[in-house]
Amino acid sequence: MSLTPQADQDTPADQGGRHGGGRRRGGRGADSKRRRRRALRWSATVLSVVILGTAGAGYLYYQHLNNNIQKGQRSSGDSKAEKTQPNAAGQTPLNILVIGSDSRNSAENVKLGGSKDNVGNKPLADVQMLVHLSADRESAAVVSIPRDTRVDIPKCADPETGDTYPATNDIINLSLARGGAGCTLATWQNLTGVYIDHWMMIDFAGVVKMADAIGGVEVCVKQGVWDRPLPRVPGGSGLKMTKGTKKIEGKQALQWLRTRHAFYSDLGRAKAQHMYMNSMIRSLKEQNAFTDTGRLMNLAEAATNSLKVSEEIGSVKKLYDLGMQLKTVPTDRITMTTMPTVEDPQDRNHLVPKGADAEKIWSMIRDDVSFDKGGSKDSKKTTDTAEATKAPTHADDEMGVVVQNATQSSTLAPVIGRAHTISQLLLQKGFAKATADTSAALAEDKTVVRYPSADLEGDAQRVAKSLGIPMSSVKKSTDVSGVTVVVGADWRSGTTYPKQSKPKAGDVPESADAINGSDSGQCMDVYEPYRWEA
Template identity: 55%
Template sequence: MAQSSARREGTRPSVPDTARPGGLPGQRGAAGPGPRTGGGGGRRHGGGRRRGKRGKRRILRWVAAVVSLVIIGTAGAGYLYYRHLNGNLQKDALNLGDHQVPKTKANAAGQTPLNILLIGSDARDSKENQELGGAKNTFGAAPLADVQMLLHVSADRSNMSVVSLPRDTVLKIPKCTDPQGKTYPATGWTLANESLGRGGPGCTVATWEQLTGIHIDHFMKIDFSGVVSMADAIGGVPVCVDANVYSHTHDGHGSGLKLKRGTTSVKGQQALQWLRTRYGFWPDTDVVRTRAQHQYMNSMVRQLRKGAKLTDPGKLMDLADAATKAVTVDTGIGTPKKLYDLAGELQKVPTSRITMTTMPNVNSTRPGFSQKVDPKAGDADKLFAMVRDDTPLDGKASKKKTPKLSDDPAAAKDEIGITVRNGTGGDGAMPTSHRATDVATLLRGQGFTRAASDTRQDPQKTTEILFPGADLEGDAQSVAQAIGVPLSSVKKSTDVSGVTVVVGSDWRTDTIYKSAADDDGKTPDTADVIHGDDKTQCMHVDPAYTW
């Protein structure tokens, strides 16, 4: 439907263009505004054997679709089919940057959050992608990461947070070296979607880590044809518009999406049109387009969790085949078995605890980046900090209680042994030199004469004060009060033998610790929150695009 229009949506120049707009795979247009540590469907083989342990081993339940793969979908396949699926998967390096954010450490219960980056590529690198994406002058050009969504799954698997980065976000891309050894030097100010063309998805991962200070565990990349094949295999996803909409302009721009008012189940190319539509959803910006993407994802999750598409073995196998052909993943999840294990963790999250957000942003004021966006100071930092700290974005975290002072009073300052470690490299940047020594000197000046620095590097984002047992909790709290660290950052850890201050990357300078983020546990209003169980979402149509 309206194929020629769909091809024109996302047209881009063949040379670098600082005014290039942003959106989902290939869409173009003007942009808008850890905790610390101390079966289905399998076929029987071998003629008439009863199901036992060996039979069970032949059954594989695993992820069904690129987004459902990450969020919930499961499908069944026999072992031989598993081998076929394994051959479908394409793999690439996880992180191509020089300075990587340290992996999130497990909490006291041994649980670790999961951070998975979804990347939508606009590559015109195949006949099918060229047909779907159009823009002949860009055939074979470096791909752009036109969709970037971070899926954060909490350590206890009780909730999931999704953070979208507008593709026209102005930032600096770090130095990246591809698997063949080609080096792409760090950039000055440029657009976020340029990262994919600098060695592959591993450079997009490195860019995210540099921007947010969040460690990325895995990535999944999909292109135009992958979106279409997955949407067809799923069989339709319900979406809603509040008026008839036709995404088509007088000069031929637009995705070609044409829907009647109300709810329509979209699949195939029509699903791709929905995800790429900018001209049509008020106020015709890439940020609003991100909201349409979130509506689609939430609806897909609800659809798959109904189980309607997971009962027909033939459909399951089609879905499995389409999923594994559609995505490129990092080597850490590069087999169906590993994806299955990942899905087993992710499907623990109830739909009602999935929260979609967009990075808070403002119109960029940087020269040469008119109509692009910058992270909104304060709000974007707070959103990233909440993800780093594993704070649910749906506001359903346990009510924070003000930590109580220990019943065991602190010893005299000059009797408390303190070890100070430099953890300022926790944001992926180079650690601040001599920071442990500086803080140890600061503590001695306040009367903690037994404070000493440790040469061990212990990178982490947030400053913490650790203690091994209840008998030293009061001492640790006394240290925290002296240097302004909140009592909530005083934690028991079996990794230390005495009171230990780990100076995080949030305290690179100054003599008194000051928390960079407002710790009220509330997601910024500017993050445009949509909850996974909200069935009332309906895109507001620009009156200029009704029919």
């Protein structure tokens, strides 16, 4: 449409009519109609310009936000975890790993985090949380792992430098320096057996930007706190506040999230972080931040400038869609927890997963069982009692089966002879080609049956059924060349696979220190040396 209304110029007859030199057409009524038509055409022209202009500005702003986002490879390490199968309604849970980096590789981060000696060093993952959104999107669980927890870190390749790092056993925060966030994700998958869909990472400066955009979050301490260096304890976050409830933002929010000594330990720090996150979620819901355009734009600007994300969610639309899914969960159906741990027998300054309690947490995540009692109906039927779905390719006495001993764990020594015991059991059951692998002991929390290719899936299921191992523990893996029974720490004795009790909604171990999202009465206790009165 032309911006100049050429079609509305007067005809000679019209001109003559107006000046008295010709006959008027149609009289006063026709003139009025023409004027209305001209006005409508002008309105349509102006409206089209406005729409195109604002659409262009909107597009440019959208591109600006997209360009803000930093992206990285989803996984950069060896991992065996498989994506969760849909439930009966075709829904799948969503798992997101949130990483807090201690990077000092910018002037802003050095100013906020101190320790100039670490400038140029690869960052460590000081905060790590798995956010699990149930398949029906009606509940959510968050599980933290303290940074000094000793775990197996797989072989990883740094996607930015190409450097390759061999598998090692060390504290989990080092995983970020051995292949980026993708290595941390692979480490979590191997530890938990949970497939993780995405990761998000934020540094010190990013936390401050997000805290400012949110507009403050209420936290509480039972005593006044000043987290500062003491004679024999260097460091400290600098957090200084009087007792009671207070709204914090910006740098003070970062100090709260980093405080460790004043909250007794890394476990206390995780609890303080959970309190902050719950309060933040409540604040966002109360402020209608997801429907208030102005607030949403401020949050979008801060988030896209603050976050680095795995590449498959590296757009504003995908991040917004994730936010909308999280928004649907009521606060009383959100549960914050920390993986149960015990003191590391090799180093009292470190932790290791607490056997059965830690495994129960991961089992609930894998089976999509809600952490709160509101989810009495499991959103995903577990497959522990499922039947085999594939017919075997070979007869029992023709199947090649290898048995490995993986009864070692972070807290338990391997049980000598387990591979031999179970291979003998298979021989008695008619699997004439079963053999024991006598190489070095492995470590697996749960017994699994692995197979390398689709043609051997039925064979693997047949072996699992004969041993009483659930079908959910039959996994495809490129780490094996044939059907392989990996006897885990859950089967350390006997020849009958121990019956696995199905976790129930809300049955979270006490050692996980669970906090419900609607609990606004939480208040942190302050370690006595760091108590302070104004």
